[in-house]
Amino acid sequence: MANQETQLLDEIVTTSRRKMLSFGLSSLAGMVAMEAAPSAAAANAYTDADILNFALNLEYLEANFYYLAAFGTTIDKPNNASMSAGAPAITLSGKVGTAGTVSGGSQVPFTTIPVASYAIETAVEEGKHVQLLLGALGSSAVAPPALNLGTSFQTLASAAKIPGGAAFSPYVNDQTFLVGAYVFEDVGVTAYHGAAPLLTSSANLSTAAGIMAVEAYHAGLIRTTINYIDPTGTGIGSYTNLISSLRATLSQAALLGATPGTYDTAPDDFGLATFSVTLGSGTNATATRLTDANATNVVAFARSTTQVLNIVTGGGAVTANAVVSPATGVFFPNGLNAGPNGFR
């Protein structure tokens, strides 16, 4: 990351970035959520490595969740299940920050082939994302932060007002697993989307766009499967609305201090509840919401790092009137790992 070429690019782009961040609305005014601004504390000083490290924290989280659910182990401790599925055994080579451990989580006793096979596929792919980012970042890579993949789900489920949320565990059966996975995937999309325009190297941008596509495939997969299981939205389908609503609330709370008009002030997250659309020359119809996107222009949402931090820490990134750094809570009890100018 920190070779001469990217350093040079950093210098060149810092100016345009600053301009971009102060632009507010430009030629696409009011039509698309603009590039997400970085958290105030880190403005202007960050590099591509800081952005990729932010992504790496999220990939550690996702990969460990899926490894535990699919194989009953963490990403660094291969077992028969993970090896026979072709999941990479990750060498925890990242050293920046404080290495933590993973608490909670267990193998889900899957009973249906589609859900079990999706869990395994997703675990393998998220593992490869961790491996890829570790390789790309080299000695700049952050260590895995402490992760809570047990009681954190109960905290979030309670906050989302999911029935029985105080006892919710994603590791009980196929359906609870899908709800747990739902918590992550759309957030991954918005995080990569928000980060992509901040990257300076076009190679990094291509990689980020490619990973974002995979996160969106996963999100589509999860939402489609929930819709197949509960097409009328009376069971786990209704939980998606509660979770999305909580995410939107946490995301909006983190707009604090952001350049006015830079991104969505309306809710930026939707569950599977149907909505009304007009097709072609005026046919009114009811549509599912397998895609989590702005309902008018159908461009996926982008979130700033602060918005993402506030979601994955369950509101730990902002107080009533200030950004909190480091943000801690829920999945990240000690916060994320980051370099001096990184995002925490």
Added chain:
Amino acid sequence: METVNQLIRIAEKRGVSRRKFLAGVGATAGAAAAVNLAACAGPLPTQSSGSGTTTTTTYTDADILNFALNLEYLEAQFYLYAATGNGLATSDTTPGSSSGYSTVGSVTVGSAAVVPGLSTAQQQILNEIAYEEQAHVRFLRSALGAAAVPMPNIDLSFFGPLAVAANITTSATGSGAFNPFSSFDYFLVGSFIFEDVGVTAYSGAAPLISPAGVAAGYLAAAAGILAVEAYHAGYVRTSLTGRAVSAGSAANYPYLYAANLVEDLRASLTVGNSADPSSPDSLETYLTIPGNLTTPSSIVAASPSSAVGFARTVNQVLHIVYGSPTVGVSKGGFFPAGMNSIFSVTTA
């Protein structure tokens, strides 16, 4: 049913060579389009014109968005016909005053019609995708303003010849022809033709956007549409996989194999990377039918080593939607009069 039986036979004899190109279908060589220089222009990698001479041209951010708009016109028409039996409103297809094009194209409807026999949930999914692709047309037209190109001629009857080229069927027309508007499963195969391509097209185009375009929000917009295309692709691939698992066997659900045959065809048309989908170098990922609780599925189309989604160049996308691996082709396939784009002629 005849087509289903053909699909089953194909499924049974998979592995047989199926390199059958659409070379020259409805195609004539054409010269590279005139190029409009503007702000935000960047150099285009060397392009070969139809006569074989090499020229270098430039493109603007508007050219990139207009290329995407052509693809969105195609997708929107396909899904709108499948969901409602009608296409885009005329007002969503007209030329911008400075687009360089003055004529609105027409749609060759063929057998395009409301897909019969849908459950309420399935109909709502079709409505959603139709709405979302329509919204992309409107969004890109809005972003482009006067530079927005009109809808080109679109041929929705091309599914028939495409399925023959992919060895899915032997009849390009008539009762034995592949018809994505005939059932939900056929619709899934039809939409499969587009969705992974949409993802790779936006992935390939996003890094081409100029710094000024990044500042203007074009990159964020392209990335956001890319994500939506990937949601759609995830939906289509999940549905094909899930229905195949429910059916219990490949013979009971030939549609998944039909989708893989589409991948073979796309790979064969993708000049610059024609690697077979079973190869690690391919830009395609075969769908699979997991047979037990410990086998991964194959929903995501991505690099097998890094799990990063694929990207295609505009030229590679053009070869696919024109249905031709031939260099110098200016029209064909889904675009019988070519795209309304400076990227309208296939190159090496």
